[in-house]
Amino acid sequence: MDSETGIYEYKASHVLPIVFACVLGLSLATHIYQNFHYRFWRVTFWMFWGSLLYTIGWILRAISSYNPEHVNLYIAATVFVYAAPPVFSASAYNILGRIMHYIPMFAWLNPNRTVLFFVYIGAVVEGLTAAGGARIATGAQETDKYRSGATIMAISVILQCIVEIVLVSIIATLHRKCARAGMLPPNLRFLFYTLYGTSTLVLMRCIYRAVESLYTLDPPGVACNDTCEYFQRNEWLLYAFDAAPMVLFTFWINLLHPGRYLPRDKTRYLDTDGITERNGPGWLDSRAKVETFIDPLDLAGLMKKNKHHTKYWDEPERWPVCEDGFSTGTASNVRGRSFAPPKPEESV
Template structure:
């Protein structure tokens, strides 16, 4: 990989071939997601995979151009921002998949599946906003040698990746609870087991990326606050970026290509798995009896729990 240098915006002699390879790899996955979403009619659940892939592909295509014009600040900023923005959007596909899996296994869900999606997507949107601010400020600060802007951008990025990592840990916990309940009830057919493995694995890949970005941004902040030369920072090395960011995210998107939720879950979210773990039935879907304001104010229906009256039953038994 490239050696550190102060002669361009990257801080190293960026490899000119790898961005092209990455663009092709992500582009193939992106086309695959478009075809799969259309074939399985699963756009409502996995549309985030398409948009995340689009962001990531744009980021790599622009990087392929940028590394040939390493002094162009606009190209550097566009590439950095889109590559930073893609992983939180990829994560949102996990949240939707878990929500649909809970619709398929409603008797084991601890909360309305739609609410799970809203909560995680809301938090993911917050991560996306922080990431957009942090990435743009870091790129601009690095390009203009503005250490104050660079430090502020690193702070926003640190908050964003820590928040995303925390969300992923919470997400894994929710998957674990659902998995445990299904295992106890002997409701783990092959399609459900496969999706659980995929959700665990893809979450770990996102966590690897979060740890890398957290270490990178905190190290940069420490170097800047100490007044040292940031040419020795992790972000001035190329190989960690490919090994700990590009590869995990590429594995993530291809894992979703191979284990596409549309292959393993019914198209209609009202269709659920019966207690025998084999029969699929059609129900009315999750029953909503509370005002939407109460869904937001009390997502877990603590009032219903305290009054010993559960007001959000998951379905009506046929």
């Protein structure tokens, strides 16, 4: 092991991981403030958690750069840096779920179950990512171990790419339906563009990691061609195609925080005029619990075109009109700034 580069294949930068750790620390502090400010922890908790993991990862990377021969530090830094991006994606799943509650007439799947489905898939990606990263970090001197880690990593990032493409497809479908129905107020438009942008950043990072993993299936010095060596010996790729997109992701959510555009209460929904907001009963599944467990996404109902949920939005006169609206920019999740909704007997 070279005394200067240690476990790295290059002389690791001391400055860049410190810079990214500081920038991410600022983003993390902003997430914490905004989650309290908008009281939106249930929706954007994963932004906080992902930012915390990523910040820790770059702090460990900075320490590791001064101790390149310390294998355990390198392993810890690698695992944290690899593990954070899938967690960021979980925040997008939650935002999508809350949008589907806000426009339930276009939510062809149960919003709660949809979020859980994506989160479960994300957990699989997270587990594969952590396992692959750990094996790569510890297998530099063990060819089989390194190859298995690189293979697991390639599978995890390709799976995440697929999940992101599915996510964007759902977003695009909702966006198109809202536009056709004339139900695209500014708050929804901002949210759709935000999710398009953040998903693009995640896809950029996934594509880079997939290509890197597929080209570096062998450890350094073992059957490695020029492209493989370029990936393994150039640190700038890590910062340009992994760190930078994820930092932009976190700041994008900060600038257009969903707590500004969506109600905390998921029973509040947008009426078909695209302006009025009402307090409905929320998404109700008429099936037995056993059926919802066996078929959580109600795929049977989707195939038979007989979905098992109450279409409460078809009877708007039953549900009270909210005095303010996120669609018009007059509602707020900030404590003391929102109007109390009328009681049911005041409904129109």
